[in-house]
Amino acid sequence: MSEMLTTLEQTALSEYKYGWVTNIEADEAPPGLSEDIVRFISAKKNEPEWMLEWRLKAYRQWLKMTEPEWANVQYPKVDYQGIKYYSAPKQKKTLNSLDEVDPELRDTFERLGISLDEQKRLSNVAVDAVIDSVSIATTFKTQLAELGIIFCSMSEAIREHPDLIKKWLGSVVPATDNYFSALNSAVFSDGSFCYIPKGVKSPMELSTYFRINAENTGQFERTLIVAEEGSYVSYLEGCTAPMRDENQLHAAVVEIVALDNAEVKYSTVQNWYPGDKEGKGGIYNFVTKRGICAGVNSKISWTQVETGSAVTWKYPSVILKGDNSVGEFYSVAVTNNKQQADTGTKMMHIGKNTRSRIVSKGISAGYSHNSYRGLVQVGKNAVNARNFSQCDSLLLGDKCGAHTFPYIEVKNSTAQVEHEATTSKIGEDQIFYCNQRGLDTETAVALIINGFAKEVMNQLPMEFAVEAQKLLAISLEGSVG
């Protein structure tokens, strides 16, 4: 027991590794939200008139909506008038090469372990790095451009590819979808746009690295991925935020469209600042992610490792519209101290022979609460729809909670839907077995947790899997209850 206590203390004392502030002058909007702020943001980004109209429409709709309260999380209400909705690092001129990037910014990336130069030279990954709302630099653009792949910041896409944006933006997550998506549609500052033309398989993994920087700024990212007929792309998203006392809001929207025979794989490692061990500070992560398998034989796969954020509210979903389309959701959600997570997925089967698979692993420690909330819907015409869901929870300690809220709605007799869930803790016999073989308790726990999460980790691209495993260890080391 004493050993457990020391390891517990160690975990409690282990500080947030990525907590520092980059001192860059930011170009900011005053706090508060009004039509003027929406206009300000749109003007700052030199947006065309139609985009401003789109934002204003969303803003007016947002005013009519109320914040949802059904999620199994408690947090002090967000003061939407106290947030700065725009904060861009002061960078006036357009960047031509990486060398022009502010050295301090580049240092930030290096400390995060995604140094652009290194990335460029070694890892064959194109990075669209986003610091506080504006894309700083985009690498590998030329190489991608040769294949016709568009991978750029949302603001650039609005200026240079207005037809594509007009056609697809808001087509999967309409502005009026929910409270947070409406807010995002009104004030989104930047994000990534990715377009894979017909028949192209992206030769590298596309990656964006989000980071909330300035104090009191909301992060409202907008990501849109369109995969044309027969194309393939694997997209990586990683998030970190510096240590802050106050709660910060992150309300992003991600939309994915997969047309005939296309495949999109979207991987996230989310490591926003979770607040300190008293539950003070931390990020509110209220994200709407949805993909549509619009064409036949298309496939969308979400993989997420969620270790950060004070409060998480996130349900990456797939609309399986095309016949024979496939949706997948793999998730590891870890909560410690006073974190709360309400996360899961929605699989909406509309087309024939559609298949979906859900694997969700929840790990709760400390005083945290971890909920899985999922919906599997099989429509009248979804002949031979097939779903398998598995939600496992692991509890470390007797002050935390694990909750499961699966909704299953079936309207077709040929559908086959299975759901299973278990809750358990790490057995003393398992620890004993490892101890006996010379592993200390901490290593044993790490080993068992890695095994527990392996099914999901295996889905991650290599670079991410390594980072995700480290994150798991940092978030949980030693919290044996």
Add this chain to the structure above:
Amino acid sequence: MADLKELIQTKYKSELFNGNGSLQALSQKGIQLFTEQGIPTVKHEEWKYTRISSVLNKEFSYAAATTAVTKADVDAIRLPGYETANELVFINGIYHPELSVIHSGADALLVQPLSEAVKGPYKNIIDKNLGHSANYHADGINAMNNAFAYQGIFIAVLKNKELQHPLYCYYINDARTASVLSQPRTLIHVGVNAKVYLVEEEITLGTSDSFINRVSEVVVEENANVHIYKIQNEDSHSSCVKTTHVRQLGVSKVNSVTITLNGGIIRNNLNFILEAPGCESNMYGLYCVKGNTHVDNHTVVDNQQPNSLSNELYKGIIDENANGVFNGKIFVRQDAQKTNAYQSNKNVLLSDTATVNTKPQLEIFADDVKCSHGCTIGKLDEDALFYLRARGVGEKAAKALLLHAFAGEILEKIELESIRSYADAIISERLGFEI
């Protein structure tokens, strides 16, 4: 809907219960909450899949005391095995002693109006337990019954008595002349070391619309053993909300089997509150429905103390335009270490217009527990069908055989032979199964 509100409020005023103490308080609280909340809409999370207002917006008259139901009417609906059973007859929600038959002696079984019992030695038990279900159902439907709970009946199975005669309760709505809404209410106390078989059935006479909103609260003391069997087989104009709320106050064992065959909208609320360490609770359910029947099984298992075991298995066979809903909730509280809680829901859909909505939910606050839930929705196993057909069994017969086996797992949990074969006969006929 306004009509129903008015109906309830008028009825409440006209009868204005003049007792005092817990009955009065519950009644007032009930009418207050009902006035505030009204009938739950589908926006109410607990009523998401059941549009109860579609029944309640019909014209109902509140059930009045009636003498129109005769012994011959009751004879026609008695359940098998009645010869040796204690039979309690409720007409339009009101207990009728003159139609009821009690075999057990007064030293084993007590049946008394709540308003009388509350003045006797059971006052404490009634004060503590009546209306406890409201903690789990803070909605207008439960409140509506609470408002009139003083009309209910108190049943006590006395200490150390194993009741030889099972307790059959018939809740009869007389809808022969007009549509009728009734609200039976019972509080059942099962004493230390006592054992009882409780069989409950809702019956509608006549063809007008009928709605029964029943609340039964069962208090189980140490070492007691309780079996609760419910059977529902009615026409589409008969709807009901049945709430069975079981508190296990001592180490005890309770089994429940709920069989739903047909009806209008049927909502079965079943709550098990395990308030002592080491309790065992088993909940089984079978819904074999067709036509436009809508059945909603809502269960709660609240494990509050360590070392308890709860086991839940609900199976559904849904045909034609029927609609099956299962909502199972398991709570494991912080103190309930070493709890084993299992939950399973299996469904077979037989037609493309049938629907299943299921939500097996776990909320766990203790770490040293084993909890699992599972649910499946599908069709009959093609391999099993092929196996039978390869051996000369016709397709229809093979399907019936498999479905009957599927249902059998639940039926065999009924320990009363007469009730089991009664339910089995109806289901076999429904499935076209011949032995």
